[in-house]
Amino acid sequence: MVAVNEISKCYGTLVAVDRVSFVLGRGEVFGLLGPNGAGKSTIIRMMTTLTAPDAGTCSINGLDVIREASRVKEIIGVVPQENNLDRELSARENLDIYARLHQVGDRETAVARALAEVDLSHRADDLARRFSGGMKRRLLIARALLASPEVIFLDEPSIGLDPQIRRQLWEIIRRARIDGKTVLLTTHYIEEAEALCDRVGILAKGRLIAVGSVDELKHTVGDYVTEYIGPDGRLVQHTVHSREEAHALAQTVDNGEVTVRRSNLEDVFIKLTGERIE
Amino acid sequence: MRPLSRNLAGSFTWYPVYLREMLLFKRKLLKVGYVFSAMVTPIIYLLVFGYGLGRSVRMSGTDYLSFLIPGLVAMSSMNNSYSWVASALNLNRIYFKTFQVLVQAPIPPSSIMLGEVLAGMTKGLFASSLIILVGLVSPAHFHISPFFATALLLNCFMFASLGVITGMLAKSHEDTSTYNNFIIMPMSFFSGTFFPVDTMPAPLRAIINIMPLTHTNILIRAQGFDGRTILALAVMAAYGLIFFAIGSRLIRGYSE
Numbered sequence: 260m261v262a263v264n265e266i267s268k269c270y271g272t273l274v275a276v277d278r279v280s281f282v283l284g285r286g287e288v289f290g291l292l293g294p295n296g297a298g299k300s301t302i303i304r305m306m307t308t309l310t311a312p313d314a315g316t317c318s319i320n321g322l323d324v325i326r327e328a329s330r331v332k333e334i335i336g337v338v339p340q341e342n343n344l345d346r347e348l349s350a351r352e353n354l355d356i357y358a359r360l361h362q363v364g365d366r367e368t369a370v371a372r373a374l375a376e377v378d379l380s381h382r383a384d385d386l387a388r389r390f391s392g393g394m395k396r397r398l399l400i401a402r403a404l405l406a407s408p409e410v411i412f413l414d415e416p417s418i419g420l421d422p423q424i425r426r427q428l429w430e431i432i433r434r435a436r437i438d439g440k441t442v443l444l445t446t447h448y449i450e451e452a453e454a455l456c457d458r459v460g461i462l463a464k465g466r467l468i469a470v471g472s473v474d475e476l477k478h479t480v481g482d483y484v485t486e487y488i489g490p491d492g493r494l495v496q497h498t499v500h501s502r503e504e505a506h507a508l509a510q511t512v513d514n515g516e517v518t519v520r521r522s523n524l525e526d527v528f529i530k531l532t533g534e535r536i537e
Numbered sequence: 538m539r540p541l542s543r544n545l546a547g548s549f550t551w552y553p554v555y556l557r558e559m560l561l562f563k564r565k566l567l568k569v570g571y572v573f574s575a576m577v578t579p580i581i582y583l584l585v586f587g588y589g590l591g592r593s594v595r596m597s598g599t600d601y602l603s604f605l606i607p608g609l610v611a612m613s614s615m616n617n618s619y620s621w622v623a624s625a626l627n628l629n630r631i632y633f634k635t636f637q638v639l640v641q642a643p644i645p646p647s648s649i650m651l652g653e654v655l656a657g658m659t660k661g662l663f664a665s666s667l668i669i670l671v672g673l674v675s676p677a678h679f680h681i682s683p684f685f686a687t688a689l690l691l692n693c694f695m696f697a698s699l700g701v702i703t704g705m706l707a708k709s710h711e712d713t714s715t716y717n718n719f720i721i722m723p724m725s726f727f728s729g730t731f732f733p734v735d736t737m738p739a740p741l742r743a744i745i746n747i748m749p750l751t752h753t754n755i756l757i758r759a760q761g762f763d764g765r766t767i768l769a770l771a772v773m774a775a776y777g778l779i780f781f782a783i784g785s786r787l788i789r790g791y792s793e
Contacts, residue, residue: 309641309792311792332642332643343558348561361643
């Protein structure tokens with residue numbers, strides 16, 4: 260179980276994370292959804308021992324992230340937002356060094372298996388700098404999974420990737436979940452959160468403003484949306500709780516085309532924050 | 538309880554850090570430019586001061602070339618041990634973010650420190666071995682004594698450890714050059730590489746005697762055990778241990 264309790268982090272006068280709390284169950288995929296600068300990466304850095312929180316606590320499978328950092332590092336795998344592979348080392352060397360750092364037994368087999376899992380066996384001896392963006396991401400994921408971590412952190416795993424590679428990554432994450440791993444990922448892609456996460460936490464300006472399953476969150480703000488172009492040329496959206504309510508609302512609009520549809524996470528985000536996620 | 542194999546592996550947790558640096562170093566060595574850049578400055582000094590100016594100068598009772606070569610070995614080992622560690626660590630921390638992989642691994646901060654320092658020492662020894670080779674084939678009276686070997690190893694240890702401190706403290710890659718200009722450059726010229734410190738005015742000599750490289754130059758040229766040699770050895774060991782402890786502490790306290 261992962262438990263985050265009232266963690267905060269400030270950089271000068273900027274409050275990057277403001278008293279955030281949430282709990283993850285074993286085998287759960289949890290997504291932190293929010294725009295750039297919402298504090299997602301800072302939360303991941305605090306949970307993975309890279310950044311010391313100013314206040315609050317965080318524990319992973321009962322181990323305190325600050326006081327028992329070394330033991331926490333044994334059970335987590337991290338896919339950072341930036342590519343932090345050694346560019347001048349091959350894929351195999353990158354994984355071999357990581358396996359040694361994490362004292363993985365039978366390194367050769369573990370590395371070969373990790374490369375096969377992300378379909379990079381044929382490029383094992385190529386330097387990482389020669390890889391495409393998608394291949395680098397897959398290698399980062401293979402590295403994070405190499406030491407069989409119990410909890411995996413993925414910071415914006417599919418940022419900048421084309422849709423096909425993104426779906427390949429989703430498959431890898433789904434397989435990790437089937438293997439019983441607990442997964443925490445950050446994203447600002449609505450469809451990624453909807454496709455992968457059992458529960459989602461919505462972050463805005465460092466604060467966690469809502470947590471729940473996608474359906475729960477949608478239900479909270481309304482399952483249906485009525486939308487139309489207003490007199491000033493701007494899109495007007497109303498979230499309501501039933502189809503009937505949505506259609507009744509549509510009847511009241513005098514002119515122009517009115518759409519009634521089911522709500523999605525983006526509607527939830529807009530309703531809760533007043534902002535559109537970019 | 539951890540299995541025995543993991544406990545044994547745990548004793549060498551510095552090794553992956555060192556191995557990583559060596560793999561990267563091997564790639565650099567394959568580029569001709571690296572070997573050339575490591576050698577060019579001391580070779581220029583050797584040619585200009587040793588063979589040019591040095592033909593008409595005697596220093597500390599010996600010909601200038603014999604005086605100069607140990608000093609150049611000390612300077613070269615300092616520059617390479619220090620610069621490669623400081624620069625690589627700073628880039629890996631701020632730009633490439635590969636340092637985070639080490640910090641997030643379940644190994645003690647002192648293992649990261651030891652791996653980085655041993656890698657810096659290896660690079661320093663490699664660069665100085667090229668100067669030593671030149672020294673051995675030159676007409677200078679040059680041989681590798683136990684004092685020479687001890688001074689060289691301690692010098693590499695001391696400056697690789699200082700390199701970690703700079704790499705951890707510098708806020709940008711440009712900052713490492715500032716540290717270089719204020720710490721390394723003055724030592725290169727004032728610490729007895731090119732001329733004996735005794736010839737300097739007393740107030741300046743007091744400052745020079747604080748510089749770690751001054752003590753390397755004393756030990757590397759030592760012919761036997763005396764008070765100066767023992768003091769130089771003690772000062773170098775103390776500097777090395779202090780720098781190592783500070784570097785380990787900075788890694789332990791690392792937070793983004």
